[in-house]
Amino acid sequence: MDEDAQVLANRDEPVPVLSISKPTPQRDGSPDSAHSRSSSQSKNSIQDRLFTKLLQQVIPKDDGEDEANAGNPLATSPKRPGFSLPLMSNNFRRFNARIGVVFLFQNRVERVLSWKTPTHTISFLFAYSFICLDPHLLIALPLVVLLLFIMVPAFITRHPPPPSTSTSSTTPYYSYEGPALAPATTIKPAPETSKDFFRNMRDLQNVMADFSDVHDATISVFAPLTNFANEKLSSTVFLIGTVAAAGLFMTAHLLPLRLIMLAGGNAAVLANNPKVRLFCQGLMEDVGNGLDNLDLPLPEGGGSNQDFLGAAVPSSPSAAMSTIEQLVDISVDTDPEEREVEIFEVQHRAPGTSQSGWENFLFSPQPYDPLSPSRIAGDRPRGCRFFDDVRSPPGWKWKSKKWELDLDCREWVVERMITGVGFEVPGVTAEGRAVIDEVGGWVWDLPTESSAPNEEKDMTTMAYGDLDMDSQSQPQLQARVPAGDWEEAAATSYGVGEWRRRRWVRVVQRMNNIQPGGTVTYSTLGHN
Numbered sequence: 289m290d291e292d293a294q295v296l297a298n299r300d301e302p303v304p305v306l307s308i309s310k311p312t313p314q315r316d317g318s319p320d321s322a323h324s325r326s327s328s329q330s331k332n333s334i335q336d337r338l339f340t341k342l343l344q345q346v347i348p349k350d351d352g353e354d355e356a357n358a359g360n361p362l363a364t365s366p367k368r369p370g371f372s373l374p375l376m377s378n379n380f381r382r383f384n385a386r387i388g389v390v391f392l393f394q395n396r397v398e399r400v401l402s403w404k405t406p407t408h409t410i411s412f413l414f415a416y417s418f419i420c421l422d423p424h425l426l427i428a429l430p431l432v433v434l435l436l437f438i439m440v441p442a443f444i445t446r447h448p449p450p451p452s453t454s455t456s457s458t459t460p461y462y463s464y465e466g467p468a469l470a471p472a473t474t475i476k477p478a479p480e481t482s483k484d485f486f487r488n489m490r491d492l493q494n495v496m497a498d499f500s501d502v503h504d505a506t507i508s509v510f511a512p513l514t515n516f517a518n519e520k521l522s523s524t525v526f527l528i529g530t531v532a533a534a535g536l537f538m539t540a541h542l543l544p545l546r547l548i549m550l551a552g553g554n555a556a557v558l559a560n561n562p563k564v565r566l567f568c569q570g571l572m573e574d575v576g577n578g579l580d581n582l583d584l585p586l587p588e589g590g591g592s593n594q595d596f597l598g599a600a601v602p603s604s605p606s607a608a609m610s611t612i613e614q615l616v617d618i619s620v621d622t623d624p625e626e627r628e629v630e631i632f633e634v635q636h637r638a639p640g641t642s643q644s645g646w647e648n649f650l651f652s653p654q655p656y657d658p659l660s661p662s663r664i665a666g667d668r669p670r671g672c673r674f675f676d677d678v679r680s681p682p683g684w685k686w687k688s689k690k691w692e693l694d695l696d697c698r699e700w701v702v703e704r705m706i707t708g709v710g711f712e713v714p715g716v717t718a719e720g721r722a723v724i725d726e727v728g729g730w731v732w733d734l735p736t737e738s739s740a741p742n743e744e745k746d747m748t749t750m751a752y753g754d755l756d757m758d759s760q761s762q763p764q765l766q767a768r769v770p771a772g773d774w775e776e777a778a779a780t781s782y783g784v785g786e787w788r789r790r791r792w793v794r795v796v797q798r799m800n801n802i803q804p805g806g807t808v809t810y811s812t813l814g815h816n
Contacts, residue, residue, distance in 0.1 A: 298391040336374040385477035391491040420550035624797040658708040684796040694791040733785025
């Protein structure tokens with residue numbers, strides 16, 4: 289039976305390579321081991337097993353890998369084997385020996401569409417037209433292909449015509465009666481040392497080049513239209529697509545799809561005819577020469593458009609493109625998004641110094657409160673020394689010129705649920721006299737119990753450190769507040785820790801072209 293087996297391969301012209309682009313060829317050939325032709329995976333040579341062990345140390349482990357194979361990235365599973373160079377080489381040889389039927393079909397389709405044999409192309413157009421006019425024929429098409437293109441040739445092979453004894457060329461006579469005169473043919477893979485095997489490799493490399501060229505050409509055409517690199521162009525495409533989709537939802541059932549497919553398919557095949565292409569090119573040249581010879585008056589003002597039936601018609605392709613750009617010119621410049629950023633001015637006071645001995649430490653994006661992770665870990669606050677070194681977040685730019693001090697420190701302290709701190713409460717009065725005349729928005733750490741004065745234990749504080757003015761300790765507070773600065777008086781009366789901070793805010797707006805900001809200290813982006 290092997291002697292009568294048939295090998296499907298493209299023995300005709302090579303599968304052409306599309307000339308869309310000219311990428312630089314990469315020659316990453318690897319020698320094929322002649323000793324690993326066996327299909328058994330267990331009979332690998334020592335070189336293959338050594339190379340597999342080497343790849344286990346190089347190839348990263350897959351995310352969805354089983355725990356049993358966690359230590360071996362190349363280990364096999366019951367369903368799908370892992371990566372193996374000998375297995376991949378063996379599978380490639382098997383694939384290349386059997387892929388010839390695909391290239392044979394591709395070559396025949398190209399011959400039909402390129403009018404190599406006009407009778408075949410016309411027959412295809414008739415069949416296509418019948419299917420377009422009556423789509424129900426698609427159900428019978430697979431059976432027709434099975435009968436006419438598979439079973440009839442197989443039957444003719446079993447019943448060949450008798451040998452001709454005449455010297456004249458006559459039509460062979462097929463006998464459909466009697467026993468079979470020839471054995472049945474079978475399809476077998478192409479041997480690895482045959483020309484068909486190398487023809488398949490040739491067509492396979494050409495198909496890979498075609499796919500790469502089509503992929504790159506598609507990306508180069510559609511990516512600029514859809515990735516919003518040019519926001520005006522992509523917005524126009526999106527707007528046109530939205531309007532078209534909305535229109536098709538309402539009018540799709542009214543479109544004559546049969547006639548559209550019939551006219552479109554026949555026009556595409558006929559346009560590929562060499563004679564039709566020459567006729568169309570000559571017709572376009574005649575039309576272009578006729579338009580150039582016409583002496584049409586230009587519109588007033590010397591414009592480039594011509595008046596035809598009351599409508600302005602562009603006189604050149606460049607004028608037509610400019611007219612289209614004016615029609616689709618949409619404005620994508622909207623008011624940029626605005627946010628409020630914050631920075632904290634952190635000050636430090638050395639233990640044992642006076643209550644007024646605060647020193648400017650730095651500007652930090654975090655308040656460095658007593659329960660912050662960096663504070664608990666023993667890390668020093670991070671930031672910059674001056675306001676000028678504070679940079680806006682990446683993709684944003686400053687809108688306001690100055691930083692503004694946030695005097696209402698209660699809001700951000702409560703919002704962050706910060707405990708163990710004291711802060712100023714503006715507008716609190718006692719006996720008609722303002723206890724806090726001026727506030728600076730400071731939030732200071734409360735001292736520990738060991739460092740706090742004993743007389744402060746009788747005073748009542750709220751959950752977040754602000755004073756309860758409705759308690760009985762209010763007269764004591766008023767008596768203890770001197771006529772000087774409130775910050776120094778409050779610190780003297782209640783005691784403070786080693787750190788205090790206050791919040792500064794500034795308005796930023798989003799940039800059109802996102803660019804990274806500075807590398808010193810970024811302010812924290814908040815909400816509107």
